[in-house]
Amino acid sequence: MSDLPFGDGEYRRRQEEFLSNMPIDSLVIIPNNQVSIRSNDTSYPYRANSYVLYLCGWSEPDSILTAKFDDGLWQTTLFVRPRDTKAEIWEGRRVGPEGALQGWPIDNSLSINDAEEYISKKIESGLKPSAIIGIDSKIDDIISDSKMSDIPDPRTLLDVMRTVKSEAEIDVMKEASRIASDAHVKAMRATHPGIGEWQIQSVIEGHFIDSRSQWSYKSIVGGGDNATILHYGSNSDSIEDGDLVLVDAGCEVHGYASDITRTWPVNGKFTEPQREIYNLVLEAEEAAIKACKVGSTWNSSHKAASLVLAKGLIDLGILDCTISEALGENLDGPFRNYFMHGTSHLLGLDVHDVGGGRKGDGKPGPTLESGMVLTVEPGLYFASWRDDVEIPERYSGIGIRIEDDVLVTEDGPVVLTAGCPKSIDEIESLISKGD
Template sequence: MSMYDRVTSALGERPEGISHSEMRKRQHDFCSEMATGAVAIITNNPVSIRSRDTHHRHRFNSYLHYLTGWHGEDGVAAFYHNGDNWMCRLYVQPRDIEKETWTGRRPGLEGALANWPVDETVSRDDLRENLSQLLDNVEDIYHIKSLDGEVDEIVELALHEEPKDPRPILDELRVVKSAGEIALMQYSADLAAHAHVEAMRQCEVGMGEWHMQSVIEGCFLYHQSEWAYPSIVGSGDNATILHYNENTDVMKDGELVLIDAGCEVDGYASDITRTFPANGKFTEAQRAIYELVLKAQLAGIDACQAGSPWSAMHHATSHVLAQGLIDLGILDCSFEEALGEDYNGLYRQFFMHGTGHFLGLDVHDVGGGRQGDNKPERVLSPGMVLTIEPGLYFGAWREDVEIDSKWAGIGVRIEDDVLITESGPVVLTAKCPKEITEIEALVGSK
């Protein structure tokens, strides 16, 4: 059985995408937060040049996707109240056989109206005149700037002041996931979990980091998915570089391999990190660090309780790591010094990132909560999905801190996706093993 078929048979049915009625409810909930005289404009993401006349693969704007499911380039949704109801007007590229021959099919005005949850469609060619008219004498305009230059100009001419930002309203809606969204996120998590399992199975000393990347991303593509963020495959010291994604080194005997990779299903991201020995057997030092990070991760997951403040999970992982670093003799100080007054103590030399982030249509999803966000602390509630991903990094290349040769070159991160429920945390990525015995049995077992 090919690895792709093995993943297929392990996966359940792919869930239906978000229904039109759910998108209509989102539109309703969004518009209800605005005054009836307001107009909200949601644009698509711009295309970006990859080389000369070739573009990067386009990724739809998550807000436009959330409200309308529309992906077409140049798409713009405008929400306005017509006196009786909130209306969703969608500007789309009109049918054009000549252009479609080159760049692909367009649903056009009729197709978009028939098959997307919108009330009206207007040609993008008429945007300037039509949208300007809609905005005439409107004082409350909601608009996200810098995505669509033409819309920016139209809004600027109509308003002469800064538009309101619709994101705070939409982010509050997006941060709590519906049953339909959770089903998609579970599938996304399952696919990424099985892809990681295959990478561990295929791993052999002497293979390239890029081979692991091809296994993981091949599994995504084979199942009509793609990466949610550039895959990180770091072996040896590369595992200690947080956003390493060159993936160009050969995996050597005695090294750890850290893979941080996740996929997208109907826009919903998964985000998994696993760390394993290239040769299938942890050394004593690697095992000690791995066990400590795993202990911290389990404590972090335990702290994902409805009603708990966002920071509880970071505090939980930090306590375990600070004490563990002392117990291993890596930090020679008191627990108070290791942890620091504001969780910025000596342990941060080896754990320099946050414990997690929200997950959804964006891999670092909306809703705040990330360390450094200067907002009131969020309280976890059922339907929220976040990652728990503590790590410890002992880069041999670091000059800022003294690292005993015993630990040099060890980088470990363990990351799962966690759904908050009334009855406690549910690990969506549970199908990806993380116990040492499971990993040692898996690596190289193809």
């Protein structure tokens, strides 16, 4: 009945590494995500919590993974929905506690209806909660009643573990990369002047579903000027002859994400200005991929991309200054007028994976190790409607990003999304072939 991507040993190894670093008077509490209402009695498709998936692969809602140290060893208890024929007729089959114990890498399983009492009693008996809060309000209430001022967060350990992927995880990520690469190729072949952004989205996401996958984030399909909007998502315009389309779309396999961006001309032929910017972004992307080496600092890919882009913007006459002026003291110079985002983020069970490197998560990015997977995604954007910086007429309305998923290895970077073409010649020949 279980459809787990990994064998028991893989999960047990993760649990062991995590729990052996926890204080033995802890009660580890990791609630699964809640079902979200879309409207009235209709919910969004359910996606399990990445930490629960990571530790035991459980993907039904209304569940909580706990662990405590007992009789000299760590034991996990998974609380799940009990079997209930009447409910199952409406909502679908449930695994139930007995089924969970047989098919999932856990030590005990109980009904979710007993979870609150169990957790309260364990805390009363002296165990200290170590919980991920903010997911399940009932659990949050129990924890706040415990009067502990400082609740250790299991993510401190788990986030570091999740940055380095095992062989088994890499295999799943290769599959997600392959499906997303094929989807982009299909979309290129289907492209013609006048095509709707939503129609390209439909080709991409249709391929995901056909491959028994699903999107890992909302697909971005931006034609012309829409490509210069970094988080464009309405995908509702038709794309005119002569315009580029930027497609940022990835899928998820067993919870593991791929994340690819390609930019191509809808009529199958880059104009000279488009070609100039495209080749510059491609050169930056290739330099940044080369920088993804074991022992490199997190910022290496961003530095490499920034250097190429700053120099290229000067060579094309877009910036009129020296390279060091273009780069600025902290890579914050005027090249950032046209390249406003970071170059890389970690990739895994979350598309912007945990473990640092993202602005806002407060953690510096990790030094690169063998087994880490990160994106490399430089871009240049010349929104025609911008009034805060100078947009050269020649490049007005051009937005280009190229993004691949890169595995760091002792033998150098491996591009997991290499199946997705990115040279101008390859792209032009795909589009002209049509469907």
